[in-house]
Amino acid sequence: MQLNRPLAVVTPTLDADVLAVLARLDAPFTTGGLHRVLGAHSEEGIRKVLNRLSRQGIVDAQRAGPAFLYRLNRDHLAASAVVELANLASTFLARLEQRMARWESPPVYAAVFGSAATGTMTPQSDLDLLLVHPDDVSREVWDEQVDALLTDISRWTGNDAQLLEFSAGRLAGAHDEPVLADVLQHGLTVAGDRDWLKRKVRG
Structure with a gap:
């Protein structure tokens, strides 16, 4: 879609x-x-x-x-x-927020970015998702949550979901990452605080 x-x-x-x-x-x-x-x-x-x-x-x-x-x-x-x-976009973002709010280990920050955020999607577009997890997260718990979400996104929309993943610590000073610059400019926040991401990335 x-x-x-x-x-x-x-x-x-x-x-x-x-x-x-x-x-x-x-x-x-x-x-x-x-x-x-x-x-x-x-x-x-x-x-x-x-x-x-x-x-x-x-x-x-x-x-x-x-x-x-x-x-x-x-x-x-x-x-x-x-x-x-007509409001499927806001319904999709709300569903993402609600799903991640119920996670055992919720993300520190999450946002939809790329063509879904800039309004340039085609039926073949991927749905790009940035997820930032706590540094001390259990990988088993985290991976299980993420895998289920990516499957659900594809079921909800018919589009493949593509994940960009960072730990909170790895974000520090990562201002030279082009994708993070795109998220800061166009991303649609679905978990966490955008200002927190901005402070982290800018070091």
Whole structure:
């Protein structure tokens, strides 16, 4: 799946991208406004999609001068399903947080990084995960937890999970690690404190 295009899991069309924006942002949009948010597709294509979705009743269309304003009809029977799909990225991050919070040996810090964090995923993208474990962790316990999580991530998303792992001590002064710089710039924290990581890496 693509966390940046969550409704593509059911339909890889412009309809899915339009619905995702309307579901995440509970506000009225003109065709041009949606075009600017999407950053792709033609205004004419977006207009055709909005007209089709309006006929289905899932999108409300209201005239405002020479233009129309469109927003998701949240009373529609399908609206709750659309909203849930549109928020798959936050659901995924929350599930990671909850899972690791229950670990016998939780990470000192964890973050999703790479294309999942920058919004550039493709269906074939790996899901990149940074895990920092305590220096005195039991390797048996830790490895068992991590292996189960990586399997679950693949089951949850259909994407392979790729792990970057550090001990807390090894992070000290590791400011020349390009991947850690990427995590600090774009990473989505799911355990621990981002400021702690920043202090550690910068020594």
